[in-house]
Amino acid sequence: MSLWDPQEVRAHLVAAAAAGHALSYSELLEHLGYGFSRPKMRALCKTLGVVDDEAAARGEPELAVLVVRQSDGLPGQGWWIAGGKAHGYKGQWEGPAAARFIRRLQQKTFDYWAMAEAGASS
Numbered sequence: 275m276s277l278w279d280p281q282e283v284r285a286h287l288v289a290a291a292a293a294g295h296a297l298s299y300s301e302l303l304e305h306l307g308y309g310f311s312r313p314k315m316r317a318l319c320k321t322l323g324v325v326d327d328e329a330a331a332r333g334e335p336e337l338a339v340l341v342v343r344q345s346d347g348l349p350g351q352g353w354w355i356a357g358g359k360a361h362g363y364k365g366q367w368e369g370p371a372a373a374r375f376i377r378r379l380q381q382k383t384f385d386y387w388a389m390a391e392a393g394a395s396s
Contacts, residue, residue: 278317280324282306287325287337291387296380298344319352326357335383339376348376 286305290297299318300310308314322338329337339357342349346368349357354367361379365371 278321280321280328283318283321284325284328284337287340288387290340291337291383292391294384294388296340296342296347298342299350300344302341315350319350322353323356335386336379337383339379340383342376346373348372 283302283306286297286302297305299315303310303314303318306318318341322341326336326338329335336357338353339349341353348368351367354363357379358364358367358375361375363375365375
């Protein structure tokens, strides 16, 4: 498993999305066989950008929005700079409004992958 393999990272995120839950940075790193460290988290964030670029090219919803801080269940600063901007979000990156915004985006991703999984199993 590689922290820098977008397909491996994507596979874990698609499984989480189909199950309807987000993953903390440390959970995703653990799934990939790594302990949490800031350098590994930064490397993971770069890979998440690649994963989302590839998803967009396939017409799929973003997956990086599912990777959140353990402390508050929200994505980190890097996501907000790119993802928040892409969605036209101009509010605070923490607090109730941010949480509502993220839940809506996550729900779209959950719904998409739950339907994809249902279609694949029928």
